Amino acid sequence: METFSLLADGFAVALNPFTLMLAVAGCIIGTMVGALPGLGPSNGVAILIPLAFSFGLDATEALILMTSVYYGAMYGGRISSILLNIPGDEPALMTTLDGYPMAKAGRASDALVLSGVASFVGAFLATIGLMLLAPMLAQVAFLFGPAEYFALYLLAFSTLGGIASNNQRKAALAACIGLAIAMIGLDNSSGMPRLTGGNMHLMDGVDFLVAIVGLFAVSEVFIFIESHGKSSAIGVKIDKITIPVKDIVRTSGTMLRSTVIGFIAGILPGAGASLGSFLAYMAEKSTVRDNSRFGKGDPRGVAAPEAGNNAAAGGALVPMLTLGVPGSGTTAVLLALLMTLNITPGPLLFTERPEVVWGLIAALLIANIVLLILNVPMVRIFVKVLSVPPGVLLPGVTMVSFVGIYSLSGSSFDLLLMIAFGVLGYLLRKLDVPTVPIILGILLGNHMEDSLRRAMVLSGGDWQYLYSSKIAIGLWIAAIVGFIAPLFLKRFITKPSRVEPDEASDG
Amino acid sequence: MSDRVLGLVAVFAGLAYAFAATRIPTSFLSDPVGSKTFPMMLGGIAALCGALIALKPDRPGPSWPGFRTWLALGLAVAVLTGYAYSLKPLGFLIPTAVAASILSYQIRPRATHALATGIGLSLGLYAVFRFLLGLSLAAVPKGWIA
Numbered sequence: 001m002e003t004f005s006l007l008a009d010g011f012a013v014a015l016n017p018f019t020l021m022l023a024v025a026g027c028i029i030g031t032m033v034g035a036l037p038g039l040g041p042s043n044g045v046a047i048l049i050p051l052a053f054s055f056g057l058d059a060t061e062a063l064i065l066m067t068s069v070y071y072g073a074m075y076g077g078r079i080s081s082i083l084l085n086i087p088g089d090e091p092a093l094m095t096t097l098d099g100y101p102m103a104k105a106g107r108a109s110d111a112l113v114l115s116g117v118a119s120f121v122g123a124f125l126a127t128i129g130l131m132l133l134a135p136m137l138a139q140v141a142f143l144f145g146p147a148e149y150f151a152l153y154l155l156a157f158s159t160l161g162g163i164a165s166n167n168q169r170k171a172a173l174a175a176c177i178g179l180a181i182a183m184i185g186l187d188n189s190s191g192m193p194r195l196t197g198g199n200m201h202l203m204d205g206v207d208f209l210v211a212i213v214g215l216f217a218v219s220e221v222f223i224f225i226e227s228h229g230k231s232s233a234i235g236v237k238i239d240k241i242t243i244p245v246k247d248i249v250r251t252s253g254t255m256l257r258s259t260v261i262g263f264i265a266g267i268l269p270g271a272g273a274s275l276g277s278f279l280a281y282m283a284e285k286s287t288v289r290d291n292s293r294f295g296k297g298d299p300r301g302v303a304a305p306e307a308g309n310n311a312a313a314g315g316a317l318v319p320m321l322t323l324g325v326p327g328s329g330t331t332a333v334l335l336a337l338l339m340t341l342n343i344t345p346g347p348l349l350f351t352e353r354p355e356v357v358w359g360l361i362a363a364l365l366i367a368n369i370v371l372l373i374l375n376v377p378m379v380r381i382f383v384k385v386l387s388v389p390p391g392v393l394l395p396g397v398t399m400v401s402f403v404g405i406y407s408l409s410g411s412s413f414d415l416l417l418m419i420a421f422g423v424l425g426y427l428l429r430k431l432d433v434p435t436v437p438i439i440l441g442i443l444l445g446n447h448m449e450d451s452l453r454r455a456m457v458l459s460g461g462d463w464q465y466l467y468s469s470k471i472a473i474g475l476w477i478a479a480i481v482g483f484i485a486p487l488f489l490k491r492f493i494t495k496p497s498r499v500e501p502d503e504a505s506d507g
Numbered sequence: 508m509s510d511r512v513l514g515l516v517a518v519f520a521g522l523a524y525a526f527a528a529t530r531i532p533t534s535f536l537s538d539p540v541g542s543k544t545f546p547m548m549l550g551g552i553a554a555l556c557g558a559l560i561a562l563k564p565d566r567p568g569p570s571w572p573g574f575r576t577w578l579a580l581g582l583a584v585a586v587l588t589g590y591a592y593s594l595k596p597l598g599f600l601i602p603t604a605v606a607a608s609i610l611s612y613q614i615r616p617r618a619t620h621a622l623a624t625g626i627g628l629s630l631g632l633y634a635v636f637r638f639l640l641g642l643s644l645a646a647v648p649k650g651w652i653a
Contacts, residue, residue: 051640054640054641054642055640055641056641166565167560167565169556169559169560169563170556170560170565172552172556173517173553173556173557173560176521176549176550176552176553176556177553179549180524180546180549180550180553183528183545183546183549187531187542189538189542190533190534190541190542191534192531192532192533192534192542193532194528194531194542194546195524195527195528195531195546218587221583221610222580222583224614225576225579225580225583225610225613225614226572226576226579226580228614228615228616389615390614390615391611391612391614391615391617391620391621391624392611392624392627392628394610394611394614395606395607395608395610395611395614395624395625395628396607396628396632398587398606398607398610399603399606399607399628399629399632400632402587402590402591402594403599403632403636403642403644406594407642407644410595412591412592412594412595415590415591415594416588416591418591419584419587419588419591422587423584426580430509430569430571431509431510431513431569432565432569433513448545449545452540452545453538453539453540453545456538456539456540457538457539460539461539461540
């Protein structure tokens with residue numbers, strides 16, 4: 001089997017002591033990042049990228065470190081969901097529904113262990129899925145020409161706007177903002193400056209890391225200044241960690257079903273982990289015989305979204321690595337990492353840089369085992385992290401962001417731009433305009449325009465070329481359906497809201 | 508109301524962007540699409556989205572903070588801007604301690620606590636950046652150390 005020999009090579013890369021140390025460090029940082037409310041995975045990965053550079057890591061090492069952080073954050077998000085009823089990150093929202101009631105009923109440690117195991121099952125199986133599926137998809141990706149890529153980018157934006165947001169108009173506007181920002185700077189093909197307003201600093205374009213850190217991390221500070229960090233107080237304490245063997249055995253079917261659902265949701269470009277955990281929870285709730293305990297602390301309601309969201313996190317790496325189209329906000333940030341490392345994701349990555357791909361996959365398998373150890377027997381250490389007050393955490397995050405961006409370019413202009421993105425992010429978040437399409441737009445804008453222009457060069461300016469192949473037509477249809485269908489489905493599927501947090505005092 | 512304003516701003520910004528795109532200088536190296544078309548399309552679509560948002564705003568709209576919070580947010584932006592400018596001339600330690608103290612005070616108004624946070628973060632982060640990550644970061648203004 002070719003896959004196994006490639007994987008063996010990957011393990012040779014990943015098992016080197018330094019790489020292994022990076023994976024462990026990434027897992028620890030990631031779990032903390034995920035657990036802290038207000039510091040989600042995209043945020044955490046974004047502010048760490050500049051630091052990973054200044055550390056002088058090579059491409060494979062940086063990738064292994066950051067994906068370990070990414071997986072770790074996915075595990076960690078459940079901790080504050082269960083204990084505080086505050087999702088540490090967006091995908092962990094569904095875990096609050098049954099995790100917090102379970103913790104209030106005195107079963108906090110059971111809920112943490114169960115969700116840790118569910119996370120492991122989801123993430124581990126999804127990594128194996130990634131290993132088997134990604135090389136196959138990379139083969140298909142060889143058939144993609146510029147017209148297909150253009151349609152694929154469109155699909156990513158439309159599913160992101162259609163499924164993952166509440167308001168299609170606003171999501172589409174956000175995508176336009178991102179793409180419009182990407183246009184700023186020198187035009188690749190003509191070499192002429194575009195839309196720079198004569199500002200020399202903008203000739204190279206807007207650095208996506210500046211935008212990401214501004215929109216995610218700096219805007220968070222403003223949100224916390226507005227709320228004075230009121231929403232974060234320790235809710236439930238845990239004393240002893242026991243393994244609820246019975247619950248784990250009883251929910252094993254749930255975990256496997258949710259893993260499959262989450263993995264598929266993750267593969268869809270633009271859908272991501274939030275959708276994975278949502279679909280997994282809803283599917284589980286509607287298929288089991290007795291669902292009266294859902295929402296009141298049913299162990300299956302804890303296992304399903306956690307397996308789903310971690311499986312989706314693995315699934316989202318499939319389109320990111322094979323096509324260069326991220327499936328979620330965090331994978332968008334990972335794509336930013338790849339682009340800064342001068343690695344072009346896509347089918348060629350698998351043939352030209354197999355050590356990167358397989359080293360990464362091997363590292364992910366190792367990271368999952370490390371995370372299982374960190375998140376089950378050692379979960380109490382991470383519970384302590386929750387007691388860091390926001391008055392210390394947020395200024396700290398801001399300072400790390402500033403130094404990170406400053407170390408990239410050493411220019412005050414980038415810092416000012418980052419503050420401007422922070423203000424923009426705050427206003428847009430208040431207005432319920434999603435920020436992930438902006439990031440995706442900034443990242444993919446030049447590629448999208450490039451594929452459009454190359455397609456037109458190939459066809460001699462005939463616009464019908466954009467939907468002339470079977471793959472392109474399929475992608476266009478998927479894009480249109482992905483954007484419009486949720487408008488009709490919204491009437492039938494409504495997201496369940498959070499359990500009211502005001503009962504926290506009696507828990 | 509907020510959404511109507513957002514929509515109108517988006518319409519104007521989109522149109523302005525599209526107009527700015529028409530004035531992108533062209534070169535002799537040109538392709539059928541050229542360097543103007545895609546930005547113009549984006550401006551147009553953004554304006555269209557803006558119009559749709561203005562016509563059909565979300566209900567209920569966002570809850571905006573009061574005047575005092577706006578003042579606090581303005582102060583935070585000013586602090587961060589000052590921080591951005593002072594990092595180079597003044598080194599890491601002093602600006603970080605000041606900026607972090609103010610931000611901490613803004614999130615949790617307890618003076619001694621905020622001051623301790625600022626100084627602690629400044630020293631702690633400097634140690635991490637300098638010794639763990641090996642960043643070449645000036646600690647204090649040039650001239651303080653011979």
